[in-house]
Amino acid sequence: MNTSIHTQAAIRTLSQAFAPLNCMIHAARKGSFSFTLVNEHGIARHSERLYPEQYESAEPLQAVIDRTRQALVA
DSSP: OOOOHHHHHHHHHHHHHTTTSEEEEEEEETTEEEEEEEOTTSOEEEEEEEOHHHHSSHHHHHHHHHHHHHHHHO
16 A cells, blocks of 8 residues: 555554544545544444545644544444
8 A cells, every 4th residue: 555644644643543443444545545443342433534635734634533533422
């Protein structure tokens, strides 16, 4: 998988933000990727596709993290 520095940083940030959930990356292509958060029982809790404008700077990525955290609590 050939990924940009921005993509790699976003993946690390998502993994850290949602630990202890496992952050699985899928279908990384053309600058976008999908992530799925999986709990300790192997059950997917959230899945979303991100595009470069959502993760190439801190503010939009933080908005994704905040929105996802709210969805996990609901």
